[in-house]
Amino acid sequence: MKRSYFLRVSFVVTVSILLLIIFFNLNQNNKELIVEKKEIVQEEIENSNIIKDVEYKSKDTIGNEYILKASKGIIDQNNSKIIYLTTINAVIKLKDYNSIDISSDFGKYSIDNFDTIFSKNVIIKYLDNIIIGEYLELSLNKNLMTISRNVVFKNNKSSLKADVIEVDIKTKDIKISMYEENKKINIKSLNKKNGSN
Numbered sequence: 143m144k145r146s147y148f149l150r151v152s153f154v155v156t157v158s159i160l161l162l163i164i165f166f167n168l169n170q171n172n173k174e175l176i177v178e179k180k181e182i183v184q185e186e187i188e189n190s191n192i193i194k195d196v197e198y199k200s201k202d203t204i205g206n207e208y209i210l211k212a213s214k215g216i217i218d219q220n221n222s223k224i225i226y227l228t229t230i231n232a233v234i235k236l237k238d239y240n241s242i243d244i245s246s247d248f249g250k251y252s253i254d255n256f257d258t259i260f261s262k263n264v265i266i267k268y269l270d271n272i273i274i275g276e277y278l279e280l281s282l283n284k285n286l287m288t289i290s291r292n293v294v295f296k297n298n299k300s301s302l303k304a305d306v307i308e309v310d311i312k313t314k315d316i317k318i319s320m321y322e323e324n325k326k327i328n329i330k331s332l333n334k335k336n337g338s339n
Contacts (some may be wrong), residue, residue: 191217196227200256200282205237206311208256208282212249223253230260232280234311242268242287242311244278256282264289266309271297273307285312303328 196215201207212227227249234242244267246260260278266289276291287309295302295318304327308317318327 191219193217193225196225198251198253198256202282207233207235209233209235210251210258212251215251225251225253227251232258232260236311239314240269242266244280246278269297271295273309275307282311285310287311298332300332301330 193215194213196210196212198210199207210227210230210232212231213229215225215227218224218226228247230244230246230249232244234244236242244260244265246264247262249261250259252258258280260280262276264275264278266273266278266287273289273293273295275289275293278287278289280287288306289309290306293304293307295304295307302318304318305321305325306319308319309315310317320327
């Protein structure tokens, strides 16, 4: 009887240990599956926020048109009205005036008010003028473009370097300035007279 009792207890303990091992392994596998599923779902969410070949168009009441194209856009997860852009080309077609072409490597676009920030390798072309810089804020509501960081303005008559150039889109006025009052805007004439600058 002692032997039978010992065998029963041994059997119950062995079965219990096996069940615990099986339960532990199943639980561990479920945790790994849950982690994998979370990673896959997160990746799908991130991929669903990517837009290829982005294009936005807007027109104001006067007839000016703004066209923005980018190779890729990523919708901000915290604010779906903000899109981060890559390889941007934009055109501002002004009624009764030539268009303004803008390009940059990166940008941020607001669907609400069409405000756009262009960054890295920013180039603005209008008429015979080219403005190069690293950062441009474009506000259509304010009719204002502000380009900054390593700004160079060139046309067929001169070239200049400044900290900031503001362009009023409506009046076509340009304001050129430096951050520090004691620094001066560097202007170079490109008109050649008698073989010299």
